[in-house]
Amino acid sequence: MIEEEENIVYRSSITNPQPYVPQALSEIEDQLGSMMLKSPHFKDTTGYFPDTSLESSFFELNSGLDRMREKLGEDVHGKAIELSGRAKALFLQAPDIGSEKTREGNRLLDEIDQLINAVRRHRYESGLKDDDGEVTGD
Template sequence: MSTAPARYVPATISELLDHLELMLTMSPTFKDRTGYFPKHSPDYIFGQLYDGLLLSKSDIGDVRYEAIVVLAGEARVLFDADPQDDNGQAHEGRKIILKMEDILNEVFREHEKRRDRKRRD
């Protein structure tokens, strides 16, 4: 009896940033066009994002974590309202993904600065 592999969850800030890039390219339907990942759907992709954010919450910080979760919810609503990418709402959803990237890039830069300071000390 075979079991399905566990769902991939982005576990670092860098992986979360990669996942957001994937979301940009797959939006608004989040369906895999290659056929290799038939389970991909908005629920699946956003589930991966939420699980990854939760894993990295201590690195992200409570305030930023909550902000990203709210933004993700807003983006999801916009993508659901524009599955054909023809009324402008999916475009607005992609803008929100870019805002989430900005927040995570800020976190990433702060971690890099702390790491560099520790190396100098």
């Protein structure tokens, strides 16, 4: 009986089996910041989120970009997806946080963040309302 218990993987009660998908432009910016902090391997060191990986992080980012496609516009969406693919390829090759590939991957994530920020600024200055009917840039 004890041998069986040793094989059990304990998961935090705050984890969700479904991947998190950003629901707003500001949440994509949060996702990008989190990714930069976890690059290049995207492992959770706390133990609370054992399923966090490079694959899951980029799935969440790209799903959020797809969800916000209309707000981003086709050009910005396409550029962000392209930058995301390039960043992922660099992180796959990066041996550690200090490598040039990690730095370049983070520069690409920052470029996506700048694209999102420009869209949010335009939406705010134009008085466009978010999903809650407020002018926030989302």
